[in-house]
Amino acid sequence: MTPAMFLLTSLSLGLMVLAAGAYALLYCVARFKGSRAFLMLAGCAYGVLAIDTAGLLLRAPIDPPWKLLMAVSALAYLFIPPVTWRYLQSTHREEGVHS
Amino acid sequence: MQYDDPKFWRAGAISTTVVMAIVLIMLTVDSLRAINAGGSHVPPYTVINRHIDYTYNAKLAREIPVIGAEELLFGKAVGAGDAAALIDRGKLVIQSRACIDCHTFMGNGAYYGPDLTKAWLDPVWETWMAITGADTKEEAMARFLMEPDKYATWQRKMPNLGLTRDEAVAMVAYLKWLSSIDTNGFPIHFGRINVSNK
Amino acid sequence: MSRSKALAVKYLSAAVLFFGVMTLSGLLSAVYYINPDFLFGVLHFNTAKILHIDTMIIWLLMGFMGAVYWFLPEEFGREPVGIWAAEILFFVFVAAVLAVAAIFLFVQWGPSTETTLWLVQQGRKYVEAPRWAAVGVALVMLVFAWNVVGTALQARRITGIMAVMSVNMVPLVLLYLIAFPAIDNMAVDLYWWWWLVHLWVEATWEILIGCIMALAVMKLLGTSRRIVEGWLYIEVSLVLGTGILGLGHHYFWIGTPDYWLGIGGFFSALEPLPLLGMVVHAIYDAGVHRMKTTNRPAFYWTLAEAFGNFLGGGVFGFMITLPQLNLFAHGTQWTVSHGHFAFWGAYACGVLSVCYIALQERRKLATVDGPGWIWAFVLLNGGLVGMVGSLLVAGMAQAFFERAIGGSTLDAFIAGQENPWFTLGMYSRFGFGLVFGAGYLVLVLNLLALGRREATLALRVAPAE
Numbered sequence: 001m002t003p004a005m006f007l008l009t010s011l012s013l014g015l016m017v018l019a020a021g022a023y024a025l026l027y028c029v030a031r032f033k034g035s036r037a038f039l040m041l042a043g044c045a046y047g048v049l050a051i052d053t054a055g056l057l058l059r060a061p062i063d064p065p066w067k068l069l070m071a072v073s074a075l076a077y078l079f080i081p082p083v084t085w086r087y088l089q090s091t092h093r094e095e096g097v098h099s
Numbered sequence: 100m101q102y103d104d105p106k107f108w109r110a111g112a113i114s115t116t117v118v119m120a121i122v123l124i125m126l127t128v129d130s131l132r133a134i135n136a137g138g139s140h141v142p143p144y145t146v147i148n149r150h151i152d153y154t155y156n157a158k159l160a161r162e163i164p165v166i167g168a169e170e171l172l173f174g175k176a177v178g179a180g181d182a183a184a185l186i187d188r189g190k191l192v193i194q195s196r197a198c199i200d201c202h203t204f205m206g207n208g209a210y211y212g213p214d215l216t217k218a219w220l221d222p223v224w225e226t227w228m229a230i231t232g233a234d235t236k237e238e239a240m241a242r243f244l245m246e247p248d249k250y251a252t253w254q255r256k257m258p259n260l261g262l263t264r265d266e267a268v269a270m271v272a273y274l275k276w277l278s279s280i281d282t283n284g285f286p287i288h289f290g291r292i293n294v295s296n297k
Numbered sequence: 298m299s300r301s302k303a304l305a306v307k308y309l310s311a312a313v314l315f316f317g318v319m320t321l322s323g324l325l326s327a328v329y330y331i332n333p334d335f336l337f338g339v340l341h342f343n344t345a346k347i348l349h350i351d352t353m354i355i356w357l358l359m360g361f362m363g364a365v366y367w368f369l370p371e372e373f374g375r376e377p378v379g380i381w382a383a384e385i386l387f388f389v390f391v392a393a394v395l396a397v398a399a400i401f402l403f404v405q406w407g408p409s410t411e412t413t414l415w416l417v418q419q420g421r422k423y424v425e426a427p428r429w430a431a432v433g434v435a436l437v438m439l440v441f442a443w444n445v446v447g448t449a450l451q452a453r454r455i456t457g458i459m460a461v462m463s464v465n466m467v468p469l470v471l472l473y474l475i476a477f478p479a480i481d482n483m484a485v486d487l488y489w490w491w492w493l494v495h496l497w498v499e500a501t502w503e504i505l506i507g508c509i510m511a512l513a514v515m516k517l518l519g520t521s522r523r524i525v526e527g528w529l530y531i532e533v534s535l536v537l538g539t540g541i542l543g544l545g546h547h548y549f550w551i552g553t554p555d556y557w558l559g560i561g562g563f564f565s566a567l568e569p570l571p572l573l574g575m576v577v578h579a580i581y582d583a584g585v586h587r588m589k590t591t592n593r594p595a596f597y598w599t600l601a602e603a604f605g606n607f608l609g610g611g612v613f614g615f616m617i618t619l620p621q622l623n624l625f626a627h628g629t630q631w632t633v634s635h636g637h638f639a640f641w642g643a644y645a646c647g648v649l650s651v652c653y654i655a656l657q658e659r660r661k662l663a664t665v666d667g668p669g670w671i672w673a674f675v676l677l678n679g680g681l682v683g684m685v686g687s688l689l690v691a692g693m694a695q696a697f698f699e700r701a702i703g704g705s706t707l708d709a710f711i712a713g714q715e716n717p718w719f720t721l722g723m724y725s726r727f728g729f730g731l732v733f734g735a736g737y738l739v740l741v742l743n744l745l746a747l748g749r750r751e752a753t754l755a756l757r758v759a760p761a762e
Contacts, residue, residue: 002295003701006625007693014616017569021607024573028580062621065559069566076570084577091103091524092585105457105523108530112461115534119541126545126560127488130553134484140552141484183481190481191409194420200343204483205551206628208422210695211329211342213710214628223707248338253711255333258341266409280484283558285550286705287624293702 001061009060012052016070019049020077027081049074140281144182147172147272151279153220153289161284172272173237182276188266189273196260205282212257217289219271219278226252240274241267298659299370300380304387306659308363309652311391313741315356316645318398320737322348324730330723340402347401347425353640354423355394360648361505362441365462367655368512369448372459378447382440393433397426414479421490424476431476438473442466457526461533462508469501484552491547498640499540499568506647507532510599513650517596518586528578535571539564549620550627558620565618569611579603592657594670594743598650601678605642613638613685625700629713630722631692638685652744660748669743676736683729691722 001009023045030038053074057067101107137143142164150167169176177185193199198215199208205216224236230250233239243250244267247257262270298306326345328335369377377383400417407413414420415428424431449455449463475493480486511525545561579600590596613635617626626632657665695713703709713719 001621003293003625003697006622006701007697010616010622010626010693013619013622014612017573017612017615018608020569020573021576021604021612024577025580028577028584032584062619066562066619066621069563073566073570077573080570080573081577084574085581087102088524088578088581091527094103094523103527105527105530108527108534109457112530112533112537115538116541119538123541123544126556130488130548130557131485133554134482134488134552136482140554141482187481188409190479190483190486191411191414194479195409195413195418196406197343197347197418197420197425199420199422200346200425201341203628205487207487207547207551208628209343209346210628210630210633211346213707214705217705218707221706255329255714256337258337260406261408263408269409277483280552282550282552283555285624285627286700288704290706291704292709293704 005061009056009062012056012060013070015052016049016056016074016077019045019052020080023049023077024081028085031085046078049077142166142276142279143179144186144276145177145179146279147182147185147275148176151219151275153217153278155288159284162287162289163284164279164281166279172275173235173241173268182272185269185272186276188269189276192262192266192270193273196262201257204277205280206285211255214286215274215277216280216282216286217278219275220289222290237271237275240271244270299376300384301366301370301377302655302659304380304384305363305365305367305655307387308359308366309648309655311387312356312359312363312648313652313744315352315359315394317737317741319349319352319356320734322346322352324727324734325349327723327727327730331727341405344401344405348398350423351401351425352394352398357502357640357644357648359390360644360651361502361509363655364509364512364648364651365441365445365505367651368509369445372456372512373448373452375448375452377444378451379440379443383444386437386440389433390437393430397430400427401425411479419476419479421476421479421486423494424490426476428477431473434476435470435473438470442470456522458508458511458522458529461504461529465501465504465508468496469505472496472501487551488548488553491544491551495544495547496541498643499543500537502644503536503540504533506602506644507536509651510602510647513595513599513647513654514582516654517590517592517599518582520582532571532575535574539567539571543568546618546620546623549623562618562620566615568618569607569615572607572611575603576607591663592653592665594665594674595650595653595657597670597674598646598653601674602642602646602650605638605646605678607642609635609638609640609642609685613689625696626692629692629695629700630688630719631696634685634688634692637681637688641681649740656744656747662748665747667743667747669739669746673736673740673743676732676739678736680729680731680733680736683732684726687722687725687729689722691719691726694718694722 023042026038026042026045029035030042053070056070060067133139134141146166148169148171150170152165152167153162154165155161156163201209202212203210203214206214224239227233227239227243227250228236230252231239231242233242241264244262245264246259248259251257322345326342326349329342329345366377366383404417407417417427419425419427419431426434445459445466446463449459455463472493475489478489480489507529511529514520515522515525542560542564545557546565548557548561583596583600617623617631617635653665653670656662694716698716699705699709699713703712
């Protein structure tokens with residue numbers, strides 16, 4: 001791993017999780033407002049995550065098992081907001097709290 | 100739905116925690132075997148009687164410590180008991196002076212002073228041999244530790260922490276032993292500059 | 298007001314006081330990087346740093362205790378068992394902390410003997426306090442555990458939150474015993490030391506703050522107990538499921554077998570996943586209640602907790618957690634950047650939220666709002682983000698020049714420290730530290746003044762009527 005690749009890889013990993021956070025935030029706002037615009041923005045945020053992950057998988061000087069972990073994490077980040085949202089809606093519905 | 104029931108998640112919390120804790124305990128038993136002095140990763144304290152190097156191993160693709168021929172510390176061979184006593188004293192020095200709150204050991208501590216993991220192997224001690232008028236590296240290290248403010252070479256000076264001669268000698272022994280630990284390649288390419296683009 | 302709540306107010310007040318000591322000693326530590334001759338021969342970096350990191354642990358611990366003592370009587374419907382002992386020990390605790398601070402400042406170090414370890418300095422990071430003080434802290438925590446667990450055992454009914462908290466008390470207290478030994482072998486010392494540090498701040502403390510936030514959210518938003526308890530169990534599963542073996546990310550380079558590179562890296566890489574779930578939960582709660590609450594500062598500090606935890610622990614941690622990258626970033630200002638952000642987000646914000654919750658009830662305020670808390674919120678969070686950003690730049694420069702290129706010798710260390718990006722980071726960190734300090738002062742003024750102005754106005758108006 002060259003010094004430059006080390007910095008680039010670290011920053012890419014940070015961007016991956018940051019983009020996941022942005023995606024989650026925008027997704028939640030989209031669900032609250034019923035807004036297609038925010039849903040598209042959420043999609044763009046996940047797009048950044050996906051491109052960043054693709055870059056890592058193609059270029060990062062790390063072994064294949066670690067790349068597999070990155071790919072699986074990226075997929076998990078896709079599903080966490082909608083699955084969590086569905087769980088929260090369902091539990092709040094049971095308690096009679098409207099969303 | 101089952102997943103809406105807190106009891107489902109309570110069962111998950113208990114089982115996850117128990118399984119992970121058991122795995123941690125099993126790994127701890129194995130790791131302690133490796134890291135006790137004389138284990139696979141940590142040489143016995145008598146290694147201070149030997150030459151220590153840190154070289155690249157192609158098979159492991161990282162640096163590893165290499166224990167070489169006899170190289171006595173301060174010209175004296177020490178048996179197991181005396182070596183253990185020196186290490187014990189050295190660790191007491193480290194704790195009583197809170198060295199870890201300026202320096203790092205294997206990267207753990209504070210970042211105001213340099214990392215000391217491979218300090219024994221630092222080529223810069225030759226400079227201090229000249230500055231302190233010492234004939235050997237270990238003598239230079241001991242003289243520096245006793246009066247670091249007198250032998251400062253940089254704007255960020257190490258303060259004088261009142262180390263006695265015995266304490267300084269123990270500290271040098273500790274640093275020599277520390278440099279022999281197999282730290283899985285940390286720090287990378289110690290002592291060599293890397294400007295490769297590959 | 299119940300005895301437990303009265304004690305809670307004392308602990309929360311002490312927490313805020315030591316938060317100030319932490320801030321001041323942090324600023325002092327930052328000065329040395331800019332002016333290395335500052336107080337040379339009188340007070341050195343290691344003393345300032347010890348005060349900074351130890352008061353951080355103390356103020357957060359006191360904050361947790363204050364939060365727990367606040368909510369305990371509500372959860373159990375009675376005063377906690379042994380509250381009399383806790384009341385006495387509060388003063389002992391505070392006095393001991395002040396005594397230890399004085400020893401650190403005016404004695405600083407001693408000869409390399411067991412007596413020094415018992416009376417002056419133990420010199421292990423975060424647990425430098427001499428053994429006599431460690432005995433005192435252990436006693437305080439034992440009584441704290443007794444207050445919680447003893448009351449739980451005596452209660453006819455125990456809530457899920459209290460059950461989790463009670464069980465969590467056991468490892469929380471037992472792990473502190475690692476503060477006592479002085480092990481010669483640095484590899485073995487660090488191995489056990491990380492059990493204390495990691496299994497506190499990335500396991501048992503996470504569970505404790507999870508319980509506290511569950512209680513806070515029920516109070517602030519009226520969320521049902523069934524919902525928060527279900528969520529708490531999910532959190533425990535995920536945090537401990539990733540965090541217990543995530544301990545391995547501290548075992549990459551301390552002489553342990555290399556299987557820790559894989560185990561630690563893998564589980565550590567999973568740690569951000571539950572944090573993302575917590576962010577979704579926080580936004581959901583905020584949105585469901587249309588951002589409306591009678592206690593806006595408490596609510597916003599709870600939100601800051603969720604986001605700060607994710608950013609500081611998740612984003613900043615993920616950058617340096619894989620072993621291939623940690624090899625370069627380990628033991629640099631990059632670590633400092635992550636540490637500051639993670640501690641702030643995961644714990645400090647939560648404690649501040651509870652301060653406002655307790656304040657509202659104590660001063661019988663229908664609503665808690667106003668410009669004061671907003672200024673404190675902006676300055677503290679802005680200052681913190683500025684500091685960690687500065688440290689990130691400095692850390693990247695250090696990792697690049699000292700480790701990746703330089704070969705980690707003393708000369709490489711100096712080259713890294715003198716690199717312009719590094720020095721810029723140090724000046725910038727100090728500047729933002731001053732912003733943070735200003736935020737602390739505004740916070741204290743706000744906490745002291747909230748509700749009192751209305752009360753004073755009411756008094757002035759009353760005689761005219």
